[in-house]
Amino acid sequence: MIWRCRDVAYDLTDRVLVMGILNVTPDSFSDGGRWLDPAAAIARAHALLGEGADLLDVGAESTRPGAAAVPADEQWRRLAPVLDHLRAERPDAVISVDTRDAEVAERALDAGARVVNDVSALADPRMAAVVARAGAGLVLMHMRGTPETMQHDTRYADVVAEVVAHLGERQAAAEAAGVDRACLALDPGIGFGKSAEGSLTLLARIDELTRAGLPVLVGASRKSFLARLTGHDGPPDARVAASLAAATIAVLGGATILRVHDVAATVDAVRVARATRSAR
Numbered sequence: 001m002i003w004r005c006r007d008v009a010y011d012l013t014d015r016v017l018v019m020g021i022l023n024v025t026p027d028s029f030s031d032g033g034r035w036l037d038p039a040a041a042i043a044r045a046h047a048l049l050g051e052g053a054d055l056l057d058v059g060a061e062s063t064r065p066g067a068a069a070v071p072a073d074e075q076w077r078r079l080a081p082v083l084d085h086l087r088a089e090r091p092d093a094v095i096s097v098d099t100r101d102a103e104v105a106e107r108a109l110d111a112g113a114r115v116v117n118d119v120s121a122l123a124d125p126r127m128a129a130v131v132a133r134a135g136a137g138l139v140l141m142h143m144r145g146t147p148e149t150m151q152h153d154t155r156y157a158d159v160v161a162e163v164v165a166h167l168g169e170r171q172a173a174a175e176a177a178g179v180d181r182a183c184l185a186l187d188p189g190i191g192f193g194k195s196a197e198g199s200l201t202l203l204a205r206i207d208e209l210t211r212a213g214l215p216v217l218v219g220a221s222r223k224s225f226l227a228r229l230t231g232h233d234g235p236p237d238a239r240v241a242a243s244l245a246a247a248t249i250a251v252l253g254g255a256t257i258l259r260v261h262d263v264a265a266t267v268d269a270v271r272v273a274r275a276t277r278s279a280r
């Protein structure tokens, strides 16, 4: 299985990618404000790459429950110095931009990004064309509503069936707009309009998403459903062990891209999970 992101083609037949999270935001749920200063963000990017991140997901808009949209200009003001530095210092590093805005995606692709991570799965009508033109990788994530409204109703008749159907429809829309199937990855959107039980069910049945034959990305890192399970209601960075358990389960279920805050620890967990999968 190949995932094509411009000039980079990942063979995910026997490989799991670790995507390190870099939130250049004042308000992200886990690390808000820590990397808003460009110098701190750039240092963090180098650290994540040093820990073994295969790619970096750089975002300038928190999508935690209840968060309001950040205007494209403000997103770009936060992102530009970080992307410019990375392009100059680490042109080999694969950068994903976490945005719902085609304008931000376009600017980031012009600045060397190779992936667009769109948690709205093409809500912006220009997004597919922007991605297609660049031949970039595209992550299509399931979310019901917007970050502002998504937790209002988290009931589903069958959460897995709804997510699979929605992502299938979004995949078809992306392809119809010219995005190469080899560039697509699917994501169930853990915590996006889901109850804790819904997130757990999606993780438990992640193999049902892999049946589309596309790479599956899982973003469970430090999310609140893990705190519900462990009973620890401390800060999100106290959820590392629980996140590693979730990462391991995702890999055993066939996920091939993990979006995480704790890269070094996840790289080790992935090695064990992958070896176990191969030893079956």
Ligand code: HH2
Binding pocket: 021, 023, 025, 027, 028, 029, 030, 031, 059, 061, 062, 063, 064, 098, 117, 118, 119, 139, 141, 187, 189, 190, 217, 218, 219, 220, 259
């Ligand atoms: N989760 C978050 C943000 N972007 N993208 C994908 N594809 N999948 C996810 O699960 C996902 C995502 C939320 O996590 P984080 O970036 O740490 O927080 P915030 O949205 O508050 O910045």
